[in-house]
Amino acid sequence: MSEEILVNVTPQETRVAIIQTGVVQELHIERSSARGLVGNIYIGKVARVLPGMQSAFIDIGLERAAFLHVADIWEQRKPNEAEKPIEKLLFEGQTILVQVIKDPIGTKGARLSTQISLAGRFLVYLPQETHIGISQRIEDEAEREHLREKLQSLIPAEEHGGFIIRTMAESATDRELEADIAYLRKIWQDLQKASRVSGAGTLLYQDLTLAMRVLRDIVNEDTSRLRVDSRETFQKMQGFAENYMVDMLPRLEHYSGERPLFDLYAIEQEIEKALSRKVELKSGGYLIIDQTEALTTIDVNTGGFVGGRNFDDTIFKTNLEAAQTIARQLRLRNLGGIIILDFIDMDNPEHRDAVLAELKKALARDRTRMTVNGFTALGLVEMTRKRTRESLAHILCEPCPTCQGRGEVKTAQTICYEVLREIVREARQFNAREFRILASQTVVDQFLDEESQSLALLEDFIGKPISLQVESAYPQEQYDIVLM
Ligand SMILES: [Zn+2]
The missing domain is CATH 3.30.420.60 (eRF1 domain 2)
Known part of the structure; x- marks a missing residue:
């Protein structure tokens, strides 16, 4: 396509x-x-060696010194060699080539490795290594062996570095693989050249x-x-x-x-739609998509009253359309992990099979890895989609501060009752002349209207006047009780 x-x-x-x-x-x-800084390659300068922690602080030109543990020094990984302590490997003032493997967080500096890895389209190049590795995700043993042999034949004779074969390489042509090898070797050569003429703290390479x-x-x-x-x-x-x-x-x-x-x-409109909980279907039905930390649930609904002779047919059509829309929304929103689909109940097993087939067909366009299981005993479809980057909602949104991400806010009536209970509590504890309620417009309106009697009763009960003040900046759930 x-x-x-x-x-x-x-x-x-x-x-x-x-x-x-x-x-x-x-x-x-x-x-x-x-x-982030992950993947960046710098010329670092050893600032301090800490034998007690078997690690070192390395200056890479950032505000905070970065951290290098002995286990991340690649010389240590050579087989047939006894592990050396860090004080035998590094000395203060030494310059070394380092790559960031973890971003700095808070007061912690970036974490480094001296093993360099460069990502290409089909391959990852490990110039200091010698072997060829294959992504775990390529499971077929014969395919793994075939790829390994193919790559071996394409690597130039003078090359001694190692490569990791990524999943995408499965469909790559020889020419594409050769281009990737040449691209990665060139980056490494340019990088080495630059490292010979630059000082400590220089950023030599940044991922694309x-x-x-x-x-x-x-x-x-x-x-x-x-x-x-x-x-x-x-x-x-x-x-x-x-x-x-x-x-x-x-x-x-x-x-x-x-x-x-x-x-x-x-x-822009599609982005807006991809952030909303409800997705309309052309057939009149709609989807409700809920994303929690553990899983995503997608509920398929018919538009309104479905009756008469074409009942089964309408449901079938809505589910078919939903299957296509679900596939597109998963990709657009980049939702990963466990996904539970709740189609409208179908009595006809042929209809169920057809909806499942439609879903699988629509998902086939997605380049992310997925598994789809059939209908469970409860009539749900369980599937997984590999988590890659962050979801669209995580990049663009944050939990709603008004509802704390619940998706609902307490009603003005509920807040009124909370306020009344709080005043009773405070009236026992403090001897105030008067109580003043600071609340949102809707809550104050509720007190002036439906709850005016409750307020009057409470005034009598505590024997103190209670006044109201609108705080237009307050969301519905926020309020304060001030003692005057
Ligand atoms: Zn909210």
Whole structure:
């Protein structure tokens, strides 16, 4: 199926949309502020060796010194050699090549390794290693052996480094693998050259930005066109394509149209929809998508009253449409982990099979790994989708501060009763002249109207006046009781 890729670039973020048959199927967003340091390669300088902790502090030019444990020094991993203590491996003032394996968090510095690994499209290059490894996800033993032999024959004779074969390599041609090997070796050669003329604290390598990763990881023979709305990024991508994927050059375009790029396929609206809990179906039904930490549940509902002779048929059609919509929403929202689908009950087993088949067909377009089990005894479909990047909602949203992520807020009446109980408690504890309730407009209105009698009764009970004050900035659940 032919696909088009749109890349929208601003200084703050890069957004990528993958379009198939005129509809956005996949979204990727990278914010400059959230780009981590993992994968960065620096020239580090040993600041302190700590024999007691078998680790060292390394200055890599960041505010806080980074941390290197003896187990992450690659010389240690050589077989047939006794482990050496860190004080025999490093000395203060020494410069070494290091790669960040964990971002700094809070007061902890970044964690480093001296083992360098560079990711390509199909391969990961380990220049200091010698063996060929294969992703665990390629399970077939014969396929593993075949790939290993193929790669061995493509690696130039003078190359002594190691490679890891990624899952995507399964469908790669010899030419593509060769291009990947050449690309990775060139990065390493450039990096070594730079390291000889640069001082400690220099950043030598950074993993690709999202725009470049689109070229490296997403583009394939089905990509008919890739449009970018930033001239600068377009030129960078062009340079990358010239070096590593010449076939892509004629399909790469700088978009300079009047209309914002993402308006072409109403992508902003699609993003908005991909964040909402309810998704409308054309047949009149709708989906309710709930994402919790442990799992995602998707409930299929009919629009309204379904009656008469075509009852089964209407339900069947709604479920079929839901199956397609679910597949697209999972990909668009990038939902991972366990997913439970609750289709509308179907009595006809043929209908059930057809809905399951439709779901599997729609999911086949997704490049993420998935498993789908059949209907359970309770009529639910259980599936898993591999967690890759963060979900769209996690990148763009935070839990609602009003409802603390529950999705519901206490009613004004509930808050009124909480306030009344709190005043009784405080009246026993403190000797105030007067109590003043600071609350949202809706809660104050409730006190003035439906709950005016409760308030009057309480005033009598505690023998003190109670006044009301609207705090327009307060959400419904927030209030304060002030002693005057
Ligand atoms: Zn809320």
